[in-house]
Amino acid sequence: MRDASPAKTYALHIGVIALLFALNLVLPDYHQSLFARIMALAVFAMGYNLLFGYVGLLSLGHAMFFSAGLYGAGLTVYHLGWGVPEAFVAGVACGALLALVIGLLALRTSGVAFMIVTMMFAQVFYLLILYFAAWTGGDQGLVIQQASRVIAIGGASFDLTDPTVRYMSALALFSIILLVTLAVVRSRFGRVLVAIRENEERTKMLGYNTVANKLAAVVAAGAICAASGAAYALLFGYVGSGFASVQYSILPLLWVLLGGAATTLGPLIGTLFMYYVTDITSGFTSAYLLIVGVALILLVLFFPKGILGSIRERWLRWLP
């Protein structure tokens, strides 16, 4: 990363965005819809990666931030009749606020204790969703009607259920978050986060307030995960407690590990890979999770740093 010229790095990221833009024109219908979902969820993985990859904090409770966004956006539309932009902001705000509170409490711990505490909080959040089933729809969830998923700007209106509008909305969110995370990891703040990951005591000794920096990272990651959740609710029209279950805390960890922790593009690659392995193998066998598991084991054995992490280690050392 030290050798990276900013131009080359930004060119790569803009290139990826341009490629995704072009894919919208050529992808068959089904894959277009799948890519929209993957991009929305890759944002979730990017938020997770900010904390896990760059700060080295392994959380097992990120489903709560995703679902804070999901419910923050979904419930305001469903119960209060809010418009799409306001609901999206509400979702992100819910995630950021929750991350602030959880961060203040959970950052008193580290390592395994941090994993357990985040998992416990996520479980509390999940059970709260079930407890308030009268409003949240509980384990069955709620449907956000098509009519509520239209953005009206001036005279124009954008129907998020239209495949192209949905793809472009997911791409827009993905692009913004990708460029933001790139800017963050290249900034002074990003370097302090990496320093904390490498040696927190030394960073503290150098005069940095590591707790404040870690808290800022938790809030930023929480807000990004919530943005993904809010987008998911508004783009796909379903809000359910399944997204708050422990499975959705494990998934971003897998996506990031697969794609490459502490790489900006790794989360996209990991999400893409997992989705397509599941989609293709489930067509052949009901034991597709076994195949996914074997693929994961092989990757960990031969590419312990994930797909992009290994590429960076062996060939492209300038990758951010």
Add this chain to the structure above:
Amino acid sequence: MADKNGFFDLSKTTLSRRTALKGIAAGAGLALAPGFVRYSQAQSSAPIRIGFQSHRTGIGAAYGRWYEKTSAAAVKAINDAGGISGRKVELVIEDDGTDPARGAEVVNKFAKQHKTDIVFGTLFSHVVIGSAPAAGENKIPYFVVSEGHHVASTKLNRYVFQPGITDVKSQIQSMAPWIAANAGKKVTQIFPDFAFGYDHRDYLPPALKAQGADVIAQIAIPPTESSFTKYFPQIPAETEVIYHVMVGPAVLTFVKELGEFYGSQRPQLFGFIDSLEAVDINSPGLEFLDGSHFWEGSPRYAQPDDSAAQKAYRAAVGIDDNGAAVGDPKDVSTAAHMFGCWETLYVVKKAMEDAGYKGPEDRAKLVEATEALKEFAEGPEHPQGPKTFNGKIHQCFGIQNISKVEGGKLKVVHKTKIEDGLYEPEGDYTKQAL
């Protein structure tokens, strides 16, 4: 072997790669042509493709397997009798992992990649609710066999139907008169603390009230619970009936502990068979259920008064008199629900034929034709019994069975009337645009 004329010596032939490719291409063209010609001459004879969203893995797998068996049997019966409008029916199966997010992708896949005519067969309510938006957006009719109240609540969309199985609100309501008259007037409910339990929590008390009976206590048990004894002291002493709907693997423990708590002096027990679908009623630990009563959509055990249609249906699906797979007595079916797959496919057939359905361009016509259906007579197509259909809420209403556990079998002791389960519609899908 020497070949003096070079006849077998391929190195001397003049067959170039280009010529070979041309030959192969021409051959392939010839081979494909008859099929293509036949297809283009009679496009309407192409099979009708039904996307079957199956719970092959995940929590719904036991149900999913039997839903597949029943649907395959129904498709075979329909095809043997000439198909739908003379066209064969073909099931295209995708596993949704009993997961709502994957469910939505599967519906997308059916609509956009497999290009099936409809999507069908989903059971678990959260998967139905998660998949419904994708069905509406793709404008593909989505026929579920879930028994959830979600379709009839009119909170989904115009493309979602449940014409083959009565919804749980109606089922509960139709149980109330029998419970009040035969089991007791003071009822304590024990139910899992999630949506399936909430339907029972919310719909039973008013239904019992109307019959002069009361729910005197409601005990919600967290879904993560594995031991139940500590909840039993909450059951009021004057309880005459315990109404239980525990589901999942914990049910065996639940029944065993309830038996230990009460011994031989127990109140009446009434439950929904959902908790014991695909479970042998004679499993160790379930002895305590002897003499208790259950709701069943369709009876698991063959009954002395079974109609010819019911007998034919059981034979076609491959279940024996005990409701287990023919040849494997341990493979107990999900008989109380899976008939819904059979009946739904016949509703699809009727609606497609009424609509003059030709292909995906006629999906809107299919929706309207389904909404126009009013009733289904008992017979080979509807072996569970007669039903009425409310096109405004996309939901059917049928008779229900109350069965008593007797000698290790379930014996039907009461059949409800369709009117017992009717309620005021909560909305009208037909007002939504197509």
